[in-house]
Amino acid sequence: MRSTVWGPAEFAGWPPRRLVGEGVLTGVFGAGSIVGAGVVGDRTGIPVLESGEAGLVCAGVLVLHLVRLRAGRALVGVVAALGVCLALQVPRAAADVVPADGERVAPMVVTSVEGGGQEGAGRTGFRCSVVRPxxxxxxxxxxxxxxxxxxxxxxxxxxxxxxxxxPPRALAGGPVTEGPLRGSATLVVVLLAGCVLAVVRAHRLTPAGSTV
Known part of the structure; x- marks a missing residue:
């Protein structure tokens, strides 16, 4: 039961460097794809990327990879939860960080507000008409x-x-909002650690299901 929940971890002493490296690569590619999808979505306005749906797909691929390695179920569940949170958080954080190269920030006055409802993560059905300074x-x-x-x-x-x-956007709290960015960075670090732990503890001396 312990092996199924947390992984067999069939090695003595410190884990082999190869396992740690594999775990780091898994975490980097997993977290990187989730973050990349959200940032590109914010910069391009592509709905499937901007809403976080593509990030959720990347998180799903990461979880399937850990399942294929037969990682512990508890650790797979933790990575899945962190991946989902990160996928939904990144688009919102990307909209509130420092503007990209070539972008400008200017205070503009709202003249009218139209629409309503909720369309996706960090994105509403409201549309504001504004005037320049x-x-x-x-x-x-x-x-x-x-x-x-x-x-x-x-x-x-x-x-x-x-x-x-x-596409233009309005910042929630001025030129830089550190809260969402700090939260996303924390999720990336914890997700990376979870991937390393899951991969390392999935190590078996013999293939799963084989007999000695």
Missing amino acids: DGAPFKVRIRRGCGRTTRPGDVLAVVYDPQGRI
Whole structure:
């Protein structure tokens, strides 16, 4: 039972470096794919990436890999929970960090709010029309950062790309919001540690199911 829940860990003393390296690679590729999907989604506005759905798929692939290795069920469950949390957290954090190269931040006044409902992680069905500091209307309505509590006359810190390559968005708390970013970084570190532990403890001296 202990072997099934936590993994057999059939080695003496410290785990072999090969196992640790395999665990680190598993964690890096798993967490990296989840984070990458969320960041690309925020920068491109592709719905399946921006909503976190692609990140959930990456988390699922990571879990299947651990299941194939016959890692302990408890550790697989922990990695699955962390992967889901990270997939849903990254798009929101990516929208609130320092603007990408070429993007600018400007305070803009909300003139009207339309729509309603919830569309995905960190993304609502509300759309805000805003005007630039010089009074000129901003051509694109803001979706991310425009919410139920937003009212005409509110000032939003809008991040936009003058070339139009990246959809504009409003920051939740100014140019940099550290909370979501710090939370995502913590999840990445814990997920990486969970992957290393799961891979290391999955080690068997003989193939599963074989007889001696």
